[in-house]
Amino acid sequence: MAHTHDGIDWTERLAGLRRADERDAEPNLRTAERLVDLVSSGGSPPVVMDIGSGAGGMSIAFATALAARGGGRVVLADAVDVLLSAAVESTRAAAGDSVQVESVHIDAADENLPDVLPAADLVWASRVVHHLPDQQKAIDRLAQVLAPGGWLALSEGGLATRCLPWDLGIGEPGLGSRLTAAGDAWFVQMRAEMPGSVSLPVGWTSALAAAGLVDTTSFSFLIDLPAPVPEKVRLSVVDWLAWMSGVGEDALSESDRQVVQRLLDPDDEAYVARRDDVFVLGASTVHLGRRDA
Ligand SMILES: C[S@@+](CC[C@H](N)C(=O)[O-])C[C@H]1O[C@@H](n2cnc3c(N)ncnc32)[C@H](O)[C@@H]1O
DSSP: OOOSSSSSGGGGGGGHHHHHHHHHHHHHHHHHHHHHHHTTTSSSOEEEETTTOOHHHHHHHHHHHHHHOOOOEEEEEEHHHHHHHHHHHHHHHHHHHEEEEEEEETTTTTTTHHHHSOOOEEEEEESSSGGGGGGHHHHHHHHHHHEEEEEEEEEEEEEEEEEESOOOSSSSSSSHHHHHHHHHHHHHHHHHHHOOOOOSOOOOHHHHHHHTOOEEEEEEEEEESSSOOOOOHHHHHHHHHHHHHHTTTTGGGGHHHHHHHTTOTTTTTOOOGOOSSOOOEEEEEEEEEOOOO
16 A cells, blocks of 8 residues: 655645645646657657646646647556545546546555556656655656656755745744744654655755766746735635644744734634735746656
8 A cells, every 4th residue: 555654644735735736827837838848759649747746736737738739648646545536637627638647546665666657758746755765766766767768857945935024013023934944944854754764965956867867957937926916825825824834833932833823813813814915936946857768
């Protein structure tokens, strides 16, 4: 039975992941188009694999990009059944007749991964490799899933998301920065407590090169939604605040925790989703490497 290694309840996160996907649909589609163009020059319709597909936002974007280029195949792969079936349903709804949508239930840390998955022209893994015990070994295995000439794209890191004005009018100014620091501290602890955890003491393009891939490079894209943002985006700010303050709880002061509690309370006048000055600004980096043809 495939399972995760990070102690996180991913099923509980479905609604929040979906809201973030809807919010980021436009930059996601631009990124999917750019990557699908890399693998569209061959004769047969491309196979695109989404490892750790979450709520399916990028699978939807890949299906849309493939449909606009004559079709292809999207394979979603995740360890969490509830997420996987929800993501497949949304992707099928967006795919149209020319794009085949399939799913595979996996543990991305499984040593037999290359035997379980079909060969793919593009393997996309967004924010999942850092949830695996041995990240280099996981990248090595994902590289083995590539068809000759295929690309592995890891979306990892970028710039920390900012959502709050510096001075909220309650509590000490700078809460956003303290939440980022608390999230970083949690991340270190999450990796340290993961059974079998191995450090990855190099950057992502070096890890791709160590997996035998060539033409390694990176690009970044912005999520830039300035205030005032619509209700749906404000709710994604609530999701962000709940996640950051939940994982970072131990590293926050008691007064920050009390402020966060008020910001997250729909019945409090300080409820963050009531504010017309919240925004979303962040950057995601995509690291790429190609298997020699
Ligand atoms: C942070 S979410 C990222 C979701 C999506 N890729 C995105 O960028 O929005 C991590 C995803 O990886 C999945 N995941 C975590 N550990 C996994 C594992 N060992 N094998 C496969 N999927 C895993 C989770 O279920 C979740 O869907």
